[in-house]
Amino acid sequence: MKKVLIAASLVSLMSTSAMAENIGVSMALFDDNFLTVLRNGMIAQAKGMEGVDLQVEDAQNDVAKQLDQIKNFVASGVDAIIVNPVDTSATEAMSAAASAAGVPLVYVNREPVNVDSLPDNQAFVASDERDSGTLETMAVCDLFAKEGKNPARVYVMMGELSNQAAVQRTQDIHDVMEGGKCAVKLEIIDQQTANWSRDEAQDLMTNWLSTGERFDGVISNNDEMAIGAIQAMKASGLSMKDVVVGGVDATQDALAAMGAGDLDVTVFQDAAGQGAGALDAALKLAKGESVDKKVYIPFQLVTPENMEKYTSKN
DSSP states (O other), rough: OOOHHHHHHHHHHHHHHHOOEEEEESOSSSHHHHHHHHHHHHHHHHHTTTTTEEEEOOOOTOHHHHHHHHHHHHHHHSSEEEOOSSOOOOOHHHHHHHHHTTTOOOEEESTTTTGOOOOOOEEEEEOOOHHHHHHHHHHHHHHHOOOOOSSEEEEEEEEOTTTTTHHHHHHHHHHHTTTOSSSOOOOEEEEEOOOHHHHHHHHHHHHHHTTTTOOOOEESSSHHHHHHHHHHHHHHHOOOOGGGEEOOOOHHHHHHHHTTTOOBEEEEHHHHHHHHHHHHHHHHHHHTTOOEEEEEOOOEEOTTTGGGTTTTOO
């Protein structure tokens, strides 16, 4: 009888082991506020699921390092891989490495250049960037109209130029202008990259301020750069009541800046939702289930009037 019980226990353990799913996760950068929320969202989701193990690694903004991580995940026999790409134009090699080994792969947050030609066992989970910059710019335009600033002159801060989100969010601004969706005539004085960085944005804004050019606002591809611009303007003695500043992500720091009256507009990008969605897609693909090639988590406009709804989200 004792032998039978031991055998039954072994079968049970083997069954449990067979059901376990090991997921490799390569994040572009740990040292990023938004991506930290996304990463923690995945980890929290996995902890609440039985038999799901995550191996999360930091690519440290290095494309070659990230490709090596993917190859190492494949070699270690993971059931699926989740990638937040460092460079969205360098994803074809990542897809090829996973596909050759038959390992499902899910891109999260940043749209891969090969998104329309992904293999059958690969998918992309994010928010539709055509909405992010559009919501931001139209809200900024409405504020200019309310303040009677027409035409309104703005600076545009872009994220990393190798990143699809930065390219699309900047294009959104131009699409709103050219499509007649802006409540005023919008004029772009200059647009430059600050690489998603608060410090770089502060330096860039300081340079713009030194020109003495008259301007009415700043439209930034993300909140971190918007905050950097705000810091530079306040350091120069400029009243934030005289300018309109917009960002994207609705991070906690951004909402604090909004509460202080410094940031006027941001757009909530559901970091935790994207992380959970990516994990869900990876697990389904690992089990041989079908998943949509593109899974979108909606963007939502955030203003001082509704910001309280988002204070505990990103």
